[in-house]
Amino acid sequence: MSTALVCALLAACSGGRLDNGLDLRDSARQVPMVIAHRGYSAIAPENTASAVELAVLAGADLIEIDVQMSADGQLVVMHDTTLSRTTDAPRRYPLRAPWELARFSSAEIATLDAGSWFGLRKDPGNFAYAGEPVPNLATILELLHGRAGLLLEVKSPALYPGIELAIAEALEQAGWVVDGQPMQRLMVQSFDWDAMATYAALHPQVPVGLLGNPPQDEARWAEVARYADAINPSHSQVDQALVDEIHRRGFAISVYTVNEAARMQALIEMGVDGIITDQPERLHALVHGGAVARGEFSLASADISELSGMARSQRFAGVYWGHNDSGDRARVFAFDGTGRDLGAVNLPGAFAVDWEDMSSFTSDGEAWLLLADVGDNSALRRQVRLHIMREPAAPPYSGSQRDYRSLSVTYPDGPRDCEGVAVDAQESAIYLLSKRDPYPRLYRVPLHAGSVVPIEAEFVGEVTSLPLPASGQRAEVGEITEVSPTAFEFSADGRSALIVTLDKSYRYRRAPGQSWLDALNQPPQVIDVPDYPQIEAGTFADRGNAIVIGSEGHPAALYATTN
Structure with a gap:
């Protein structure tokens, strides 16, 4: 069902009240909202600040959390009504079984470890979140403010008299609701429909969702239409007829909990308004293709003063890695699609003689980064x-990464200045593109080569497709022009290549079975970019459509496009 039809139905029907401009469906892209179930709960402990932060970085539109009330009336974020499954309450308070949340004070709950269980039962051996606290609602509201929307589930409200008013007051105090109006995308939902009627009377302009199967008779439909905006059933109960019926009655529909890509795609095609998932990144890739927003932005990190290489994260949509040129220590920086600083990771034992490019790839189900110390201005x-490291687990990043290996590379025709390196994981090959040659020279190194002795790169051929410099003459060996390659990358699907120069960028398409040399010697798509000084970094933002380029300087200027 098209977005226009959904909106027309919502306006025309006497059903749901969704008329406040905060409907779940992304009308600009005609796709459903990506809703992260208890945060990014597939990779971090559910309903924790870390899971919420990772969901935002994965591109989720809404973060779904569960809210309950402590013995002293404070709002805490927790799914179960007992503390035994996701905290260490049984160890800390062995005599208080069954560890009902409602019988613990907020101060007691704040001392609990809500992260270690993840490494014991969900992802055995992963204790990166040990000591993670149980957050209160105020913490999550502050974390999400201005960054992503919220789907707030009121959990077991019958156990907590007055919780509806407490939530309404918390939303107002945090600035999420002002003068009765939601200030960013927000919905409150529950399996307890009476509680939702109570909440709707407090905040009539805030969208309300009803969890569970839709009403079975006209009287019940008419009743819920007075206070509800969405019917949110289990995806197992949903087919095209149900989606159409819910829309016909003027309600939105978000479904839970969907983790398989095939089912996600089927629900997208049915026209649901939101999909609740433990795997927001997987859904984001289906819905948005991983695309970042268009336009110019700059990096917030004061430590990135000479951006010389960049690669997109293989783990998180909307996260990028970069490094400085020569003069910095061996470290990589992380940032998101708005330039927000996500931290840095050091490579102890490595040297940054002249780092000029980087690439990201997946191999054997693992995410990797390649850092290219290949600059050689004087060909000496x-x-x-080449340093190959596992991509660190999760932002915010800090500390050191010792899990890397280094390859020494020589050229068969003598030293070369190089600022472009790309990895084809399917071919298990690293490609290097020279900079100071009349025609850039393409070389290849085995991705899984040993690191004991130097490896001689294989000369593949010359790339002759780049335009002539403004002078009309090809550069001499050792010279730089505005068409000298300063960055190089392959798309994750192996269908596109990107060459960045000081002036413009060039995107190449590769046909199935075509070699990279042949692909790079056909006419490219010319991409106009802003007139930045020293454009020396570039990468694909998704699977071959959007690109991001970056320049040296402080703050580093970047430009993202999907054209």
């Missing part, structure tokens, strides 16, 4: 170095 280095 007998060997250059």
